Amino acid sequence: MKVVISGFYGLGNTGDEAILESILDNLRNEIDEVDITVFSFSPEKTAKRHNVRSVYRGWRRENKQKVQALKKADLLISGGGGLLQDTYPTKFLFGPLPYYLLIVFLAKLCGAKVMFFSQGIGPVNTTWGKILMKVFANMADFITVRDPFSKELLHKLGVNRPESVVTADIVFAFHQKEDSACLDSLPLKGGERLVAVSVRPWFGDTSYYGHIAQALDSLIESEGVTPVFVPMEGHYDVRASEKVRQQMKHRNQSLLLGPDFTPNQYLNFISACEMTIGLRLHCLIFSCLAGVPHIGISYDKKVESLLKRSGMWDYSFTLENLDPEKLADNAREVLRRQEELKEMIRENAAEMRSEAMKNIDLLKERFGQ
Template identity: 75%
Template sequence: MKIVISGFYGLGNTGDEAILEAIVDNLKDELDNPDLTVFSLSPGKTAETYGVKSVYRGWRHDFKGKVKALREADLLISGGGGLLQDTYPTKFLFGPLPYYLLIVFLAKLCGTKVMFFSQGIGPVNSAWGKILMKVFANMADFITVRDQYSKDLLHKLGVNRPESVVTADIVFAFQKKEDQSCIESLPLKGDEKLIAVSVRPWFQHTAHYKQIAEALDHLIDSEGITPVFVPMEGHHDVRASNNVLEHMKQGDKCHVLGPDFSPNQYLNFISNCEMTIGLRLHSLIFSALVAVPHIGISYDKKVESLLKRSGMWDYSFPLEELTAGELIQNSRKVLAKRDELSSMIENNAREMRRDAMENIDLLKARFLK
């Protein structure tokens, strides 16, 4: 079976690279010698890393290569991840939302079937974005989404023609391989109580840097923790981590991991932690995967949806409601109940892994000849 995979790949985002790795590994396990081509911004690196074919994803280069790959394919997988949203500027045919939908349109012109795969939909607030969704998303042959909110939003946007099924983020089917490169890169004694911290820039919001800094300073004193920042999108998250450190009195007791580790290496690091405090969705998914209790700071419905499924929403916050005092209080609760919470998360993650594998099962049932 020949499959083209379209997503936010080759741009150094740990969450999206974890999505791709999970898709590729599980397709290779579940299908008989699949022929996989990935549209990537770094096609050479993507091909080498995942053992696939790869074509440059942008419109300005190798358009013929994309057309050729789609004409020869049996299926276009659009996803996973939060591709169909207009949080970032959408101007006519420029922006993430038009790009991914035009790839779908191109696939249909080439006679190729399309599956939206483990996607998180939205937000879609602009009038133009809503028009694009209604016209082009209805061209898909089948849809799986990672949460109920996404399915409800699709219907609200008028995307009703293809059947849609709620599954889970495909990263819950990630195949962890032992690799301690992250922890070995740090100057640790070995008896530290490690806390993973994942922060990110989010438009004009900056107050969370100071709130997290104050909470970490307090927890270093009261709980003896060693915070380690996990930059899941390269220099963007390194800069955000440094913004927190600049507000801290005890920044010298923290560490920042390098920005170039693989998703699997970051996952292995988080498995060594007592707890995670995270904005990045996939830092929280990684934590759930390895049964590490986590406090999420939700800047988007996708984060809230995940935290409700992992069982940790009661300890978490919407971004605009975050305060240092409540973060300290909830962190102490989580650390005190770590074993109990870890057991609960492990059970919930087991269910989400089953739901994540349903993405593959449904693909086979719908499209395998």
């Protein structure tokens, strides 16, 4: 079976790289003699790291190679992740939404089947974005989405021709391998109460940096924890983490991981923590996989949806309603109930792992040879 995978790969986003690794590992485990090409912004790096063929994903070059790959392909996998959205500026042919839908159109012209795979849909708010979705997303042969909100939004946008099935984010089927690189990089003495912290820039909203800083200071004073910032998207998250640390009274009692670790290395680090506080969706998914209690700060429906499925929504916040004192109080409660919450999270994560594997099962059922 010949497969092309299209997504936000080769740009250093840990969540998207975890998605790609999960897709590749599970395709290779479940489908004999699968032949894979990945569209990536760093094709040489992607090819070397994952032992796949890789083509530059942008329109500036290698368009002939894209067409050749799609002509040979039995299936285009579009996803997973939040590809189909217009949060970022969407022009006539530029922006994430037009790009991914034009790849779908190109695949259909080349005779390949198309599966939207474990996708989170939306938001799609612009008139042009809605038109693009209605015209091109209906060209897909089959769709799996990672949460019920995404399925509901597809129907609202008029994407009804392909069948859509709710599964779970494919990263819940991630294959963890032992690797202590993150822990080894930190100046730890042993016995620290590690708390993973994930922050990100969000359209100029910096008010929450101070709220998180205040809550972390309170936890350092009352619980003796060591916050460790986990930059899930390279220098963007490093800068956001530094801005939080600058507002902390006890910044010297916090640490910052480097930005170049692999998804598997970050997952192994989070597995060693007592708790996670964070915005990044896949940092919270890693926490679920590791059975680590987590408090999410939701800037998007996808984060809220995950937290409800993991069982941690009652401790969590929306970005606009983040209260530093309540965050610190909730974190103390989570630390106190840690063992009980771990058991609940592991049960919920096992269910979501089973649902994540449905993405592969349904692919085999619909497109297997």
